[in-house]
Amino acid sequence: MSPAQAQSRHVAPAPRAQQGTVPAEDGRELTRTRLTLNGHPLPAARYRPLPAARKAPGRTPPVGTVRKWVGLNDITGDLYRKEYTLRSVGRHIEVWVANDIAFPANDCRKNATEITDAQVADLTHEFDTNIYPKETAAFSVPPDRSGTTGTMEDGDFTGDGDKTVTLVDNVRDDNYFDFPAKPTYIAGFFSAQLNELFDRNVMTIDAYDWAHRLGRRPANDATDDLCTSRPSRPRMYEGTFAHEWQHLLEYYVDPAESDWLNEGLSDYAQTLVGYVDVHRSVYHRGYDTHIACYLGFGNVKTTYNANPRECGGPQNSLNLWDEGDADDVLADYGISYALMVYLRDRFGPALLSTLHRDAKHQGMPALVAAMPPGVRLPEVLHDFQIMTLVDKEVGDPGGTITGVPRKRVTSPSLRSTVNLANKTCYETPGAAPNGADFVRLPRGALHTVTFKGADTLTPAPLAWKLEGGRLFDGDTPGTDAAAVHPAEVPAADPVLRFTSTYAFEDGFDYGYVAVSDDGGKTYRIVPGDRTTKGPLGPGITGKATDAELTYDLTAYAGRKVLLSFRSVTDAAVNTGGWHLGAATVGGTALDTGTLTGWRSPTEIHPVAVHGWRVSLVGLGHKRAAVVPVRDVAALRGFPKVVAIVSYDDPTGEVTQYAPYTLTVDGVVQPGGSAAASGVAAHAGGSTP
Incomplete structure (x- = not known):
């Protein structure tokens, strides 16, 4: 539909009381990568720095200035011109609030887009004193862009080059047009095309419900009515800003970075600046939805996860992004986020700085290049997979583990464990490339475990x-x-x-x-x-x-x-x-x-499977043991035994799951695939 059609689309009046609970996390990212302006495609974003002698200076106008920037209609992917007023100027930020941030007249969310001067001042202060100094120290400093060489016609967009333009607007997504049927909304976004359009560093933050989503202790006014419920979401918009601003920085350093690594670093940015505590689970206020989904707890109902949903799980590939159902992408974010935190805890924050700044390598090769001397990435990923399962039990004081050094499979920041009752631990046939299946083995005494992994991936049929x-x-x-x-x-x-x-x-x-x-x-x-x-x-x-x-x-x-x-x-x-x-x-x-x-x-020429790793993990209260498959008898006495089946792909380019067969006492276990043939393993170590 046209932008005009989308903006004038009729929205049925909502009943007086919309029963339900707002989702635990109702903000989402912009998924579009390319936008249009008044129906005309914008060129692909590419930053071309000018020599210092050719850079024209700009000067930020006074507070109260009105300019025509753009708003986004996400239904069509189209940008349209609209007026904003400059409400605050900080050392590194300009905050412009759209003059029209209201929902459609018949939307049931009344008085939900009021932006006060105090709130704008708080965001300015938080960016200048927390987000900017921490992210520039850990990642990079964006180039100055003063707005003198942008491609947007009809308007003055100049300003101090070291200030980030922040556009506060009510993004016209499906939530704007069709609430409460569409309960999630674009909470904020970075688009490189806006940077090139205006020759400024530009961020967009949504205007909805700042009273309950900004600051350390916002008001909590939750109700059973979706129209009026305003639960407390501490630092939500600041966290969104921190996440998206890492994308802005990465655009200049490595615009070709892989999605999973770029998103992992952006999620990590929220922890870097202190807005997200990944130590919390769904049983605690303020837990992180991305990591909860990766660990398989997204579908577990708790006081703080009142609206559980299927959103992916531990059987997740670092290579693949957004390949499953709509909500499964939350687990994609989760595995990348958890890996970044694990790497920070194990090797120190400098490694993540290296990943952000490395313009030569992307994705898995970037991780290989960042590893300390003598450390092999496949071994690190195997340790990460074991950590994902055992961290909660053995990472706390008094926890013990045998078969692998404890410090390699624990992460003080995470306290990770896997919801083994969730079939997303293994339900897609085969093992994910640069991922793992977590298969709980039958209860009782186990006598024999055998594994057979495919030598090659199943050939893809001709798509033409x-x-x-x-x-x-x-x-x-x-x-x-x-x-x-x-x-x-x-x-x-x-x-x-x-x-x-x-x-x-x-x-x-x-x-x-x-x-x-x-x-x-x-x-x-x-x-x-x-x-x-x-x-x-x-x-x-x-x-x-x-x-x-x-x-x-x-x-x-x-x-x-x-x-x-x-x-x-x-x-x-x-x-x-x-x-x-x-x-x-x-x-x-x-x-x-x-x-x-x-x-x-x-x-x-079928693609060869690079390598398999199969480990058996015995898990009990504050104790664990890791053994090869031939030593399954050593795990007697553990209440849980889990097989972690890992498929290694050093290229980071494989997108197929690899078939395997895992057999326990003559019974084929879930996961894998009947098509598996090739490598047989009885030792749990790396197989060729």
């Missing part, structure tokens, strides 16, 4: 299909799909020629041609006459109809190769996809009118 008699990539958002065909490159005419109709989002989605001369183990992307620089190499982007494309394959002349047509798209916009017409290599045709002969890359 036929449409209109031509090979078609499917035009699927957020995909990386290749169609591969064997070919012989002649010495006399080593050229690939094909007709193609394609509609890729220009500059964001690409089509690549790649060649393998080693049976599909590796592929090299090759340039063509229409290719441009893409994230993975030379590729086609934008739109063309029945275009004639040529690729010089002289480097492979006289050899048999595999040709790959690879479509890589993001999750934002799809505009038509990629169709392949008639194709030839030299004078030999490739049949693009049938699927016969075309395969996915892993159907040709």
Whole structure:
């Protein structure tokens, strides 16, 4: 729908009393990565620093100044102009409050968006004296941006370059238009596109209910009516600011950082500045929802988790982000957050500073590079997985553990344990890449445990299909799909020629041609006459109809190769996809009118499983023991025995779960997959 339609959409009047309880955490992040302005797409954000001599100074205007910044309609992803008044200026912050922050007239939340001068002053003070000094010391300092070179027309946005512009607005998300049916809302966000639009460092914080969500001891006015309930949420908006401001800093240092590591550092920022105590569980006021979901306690009803929900669990991959149901992403945040805190406790805060500042490596390679000399990352991740299970029992005073040093599998900040009754410990078939299954073994005496893990991942089927008699990539958002065909490159005419109709989002989605001369183990992307620089190499982007494309394959002349047509798209916009017409290599045709002969890359060369680790953990009150599977008898006397099945992926790029079979006394246990075959383990140590 258009922005006008969304803004004028009828909202049914709410009944006088909306029975229920506000969710324990009703704020959420902005998930869009690209925005439009008045319906026109904004360019991809890219910071290009100017030489100091060319930087024009700016000066922040006086309090009371009115300027037209932008508000967000998240229904459409569109930014629209609106007036804000400058309410406070600090040493490093300007706070601008939108003049219109009201809900629609028939919304039942009355008087819920009042912003007082005292509240604005408190946020200014908290940023200047806590968030700014701690995050700049631990992470980085953003560049000065004075608003003199922005791309926004019609307006003055200049100001002191070292001040962060904070826009306080009632974000027009589904909660704005459809409450109480949509109970969660965007509590704040950072968008790099706004930084480039205004040439300022810009943050947005929502205007809802500051009276109960700002400060150390806000009022607690909870009721049974969703319309009037205002439970106390201490430091919620300050925590949101701390989280999103790490994203702002990371944008300048390493804009290509992987989602899971970037989000883990942002969650950690809330602990760094003292707003979130991750030591608390769902049985305590102020617990962290992300970590509770990762540990499998999101669905446990308590006084402080009055509205439990399924939100993922311990069987979670660091490689994958937001791959499950909508609420499962909370566990994705949780595993990353818990890992950051664990690394801080074990190696010190300097390691997290290194992760933030490392622009050369992203994701798992960044962790590898940050490890102290002689420390192997797979071993650290295995220790983290054991810590996730045993920390609560053995980390407290008097706790003991055998089989692994106690200091490696405890985290003073966390007090972690796993809800073993939650099937999210293992229910997805296979083990998660750079994750683990936590399988509680049957009660009673255990005699034999065997494990068999797959040597290779299950090949992915060909994702390309036929449409209109031509090979078609499917035009699927957020995909990386290749169609591969064997070919012989002649010495006399080593050229690939094909007709193609394609509609890729220009500059964001690409089509690549790649060649393998080693049976599909590796592929090299090759340039063509229409290719441009893409994230993975030379590729086609934008739109063309029945275009004639040529690729010089002289480097492979006289050899048999595999040709790959690879479509890589993001999750934002799809505009038509990629169709392949008639194709030839030299004078030999490739049949693009049938699927016969075309395969996915892993159907040709399956991905090898890098490594398995299986540990058995006996767990009791203030005690634990870790043994290999062959020593299961040593765990007799423990009330609980848990198998931790870990799948190691040093690349951080694998997105498939690996099949395995875990058998106890002749009975196959949950988790794993019947398709498992390959590595057999009886020792619980690393397997090849």
